[in-house]
Amino acid sequence: MITKPLLIQGGRIIDPSQGIDEVGNLVISEGKISRLGSGQASLPGSDYDVLNAEGLIVCPGFIDLHCHLRQPGFEEKETISSGSRAAARGGFTTICCMPNTNPPLDSRATIDYVKSVAASEGAVRVLPIGCISRGRKGKELAEMGELAQAGAIAFSDDGQPLRSSLLMRQAMEYSLAFGLPVIDHCEDTALSEGGQMNEGIIATRLGLCGIPAAAEESIVARDLALAELTGARLHIAHTTTEGSVELIRRAKEKGIRVTAEVTPHHLTLTEEKVLGYNTNAKVNPPLRTKRDIVALIGGLKEGVIDIIATDHAPHTGNDKLSEFALAPFGISGLETALGSLMSLVHAGELTLAMLIAKLTCGPAKIIGTGYGKLGSLETEAPAEVTIFDPNREWLVDTSDFASKGKNTPLNGEKLKGKVMATIYQGKFVYKDESLAIK
Amino acid sequence: MANKIIMTAEDIRRTLARIAHEIIEFNKSTERLILVGMRTRGVPLAMRLAANIEHFEGVKMPVGALDFSLYRDDFNSLGLQPIVKSTDIPIGVSDRVIVLVDDVLYTGRSARAAMDALIDLGRPQAIQLAVLIDRGHRELPIRADYVGKNMPSARDEKMQVQLKEVDGVDEVAIIPTPPVKEESHEGS
């Protein structure tokens, strides 16, 4: 509990929502940001907790538009409590959870359940995403209006894309009334049937059934056409291919209301991670090629891809301890997101300001204002701040994860860039041991 | 410490000639004899003995090569497995007198393995053993019928037999320290 005001001193404050990038001080009092600036003006009173942030980046708390918290139904993989603590360790203060739980989030009752568990056990803000179709079965629409009223921030049948173009059209049209986006996991499941990894020479070498880029791109193209037809807001989840980037670019040029996301793993890892049958690199959509990564980074820079989302998909050790074809898809990503993404900054591919924008004001814009002003350090806004050291190297050790999901191909790897503290509504929800408060 | 040479090329030549005479003398006839070399260095020795016998008696001797790797009793304790080569004996062994030929007789375990291997090939009338060097330290009740040179040795010494066909030079030496080169298969 922070009772005294907190002075975060001498950090490099980056807030893309206000165009701020300067070394300065940030004061948090009574759960709100009360001062922000570079001036060394004498601070009123002297009774502050002081956090020396020299050499650190101070920015709005990250927002993850796409994660899986597994509760209700799969609590052995993750819970709202463990998942939100993992989020806090990863610098996220708002996370949006996908509805592929059991039961799925297709009714007011389930949305209320997630919200109430999040309120009592969650470390950070948890915003639910409601189903498009009842039971995620792709047959009939869920009661999207009720879901919207209950607090769903978007609609998605994530992981189980709508096969029926007609139902997708109807979902988009129906969503118009609520102004919420429809999020699609774009995959033509007939084309990807049996697929285990990206289609290509690595799949050939390993004797694994491939998932072609076209399985994603054909549904991206379909959804874009439907978005144009209906005028609805479409959000493309986890874009992974050069072709998808190109399709979205053209759609944006035409003025179609589409936004798109990309995950840290698709931006930094290739299909080669699967070599040796590493089930922790088994993810859907699959890790692709170097060429796709170049296109995805290009898409981020140009604004074709609006945000970065983790698609945090935790599984148990036993789930992944199996024959490759039997292991479930998914990477536990909340706690390694910043560290992996910083490799792009260190390599000169992205600027810090751009990276932070894709994690803060970008997703805030998609979520809208229903939950107040998110992803910003504006004064009087609730104090949600992430402090990270861009140059600190650390070894990924999944046994330290707050997440129950230890399934990441990054275990044992060295990352450069580490979250040092996460402040949610004025309180530390994560603080690295080495960070001293005086 | 330098290697101590105990047999030169000339010594080896004379010794093999003597053993050839002993084989002829002991068996009275060469009619039912087969010389079988134990891989690796027993094979050229068997061939040289055969050449000597042909020279003395004017008879061509059948010569075979025996690989006893598949019969070793130290298979589990070896770090590296021996390369197993084909056993190659030109005629059936049943009712024949087999002269097994090896370079060094040491613990007797190789000879034991070789006899097992031979007996799997048929039922020889008799098996005799000819060795260039007998260095002692027997662990099995086995003795050689023909010995080139008795060379009592310490266990930590290595007996290094080199033959022209394999090593490019004919020489037998005692190496006091751990071996620089390959040593007889009986020694390890």
Place this chain on the structure above:
Amino acid sequence: MREVKQKDELAPEVRPEILATTPVWQHRHILDLDDFAPAEIELVLETTDAMKEVLSRPIKKVPVLRGKTVITLFYEPSTRTRSSFELAAKNLSADVISLSAQASSTVKGESLVDTLATLEALGADIVVMRHSYSGAPYIATRHMRASMVNAGDGWHAHPTQALLDLYTIREHKGGFKGLKAVIIGDIKHSRVARSNIWGLTAMGAEVSVCCPFTLLPAGLDVVQHHFPKVHIEPEIESALCGADVVMTLRLQLERQQSGLLPSIREYVKLYQLTEARLAKAKADAIVLHPGPVNEDIEISLAVAQGPQSVINEQITNGVAVRMALLYLLAGGSR
């Protein structure tokens, strides 16, 4: 049996390379040929020579693996591979236990890892595993100390089959350098094709694959370093032109149901290895098939039973190759 030369000049008969031990052998498991150096393949083939000699004896049994336990664990039915391994192990005097199992997504991988832990507790020194999912032996070896021999995993690899094919080819062709090998059939789903491509190219042969494009795996046409270079030749007669080695693959008849082939009839018409087509290959070309043969589908009966077919030799050589591999694996210090 080779004849031992009996002459006075003995020098060239025995060369230093046949000396005592085998520093080239580094394998604790045999999972695929992608990590075999040519010298290692050569060692396997030479050891196979010795094992073939054992098989030619009246008593085809040697004591070398006495006290070792070999367990064959088959998640897929297979008569010939299984009996070949079991015979090989028994010829080396190992104790052999045969187990059949089923992979299922409901029990997940726990079952595979647990099963292997059980086999190890039973004292298995070598586990020979056939599995319907690619990579299963790789997952397994991360959790066991016994040696693993991959007896076929999914579409991925069948290294012992490839080695017996190489051995059979060497018996007929003497070596591999510059040989032209053609593999005809369902390359995409074939572990035999993949392992043979690794083995043949490692030994210096040139490999062409011939199949309808629906049965061709992705990426072979792109220059890359993850897989050996092969020639893609969809037309069978030009593929066979000048070939030294012709390998046909078994066509799984369900490929037609999954839409990869319009009909078996058309496949037979376009891709069956017939005498007329075989005439395009070199006169001394040999014909291999991993078996079991769908007669008159991928290969005509006349060719399968014809003078150029070495299909039956493959089966005999299979036992010798597997003896060699079990011998080489069991010898490591443990």
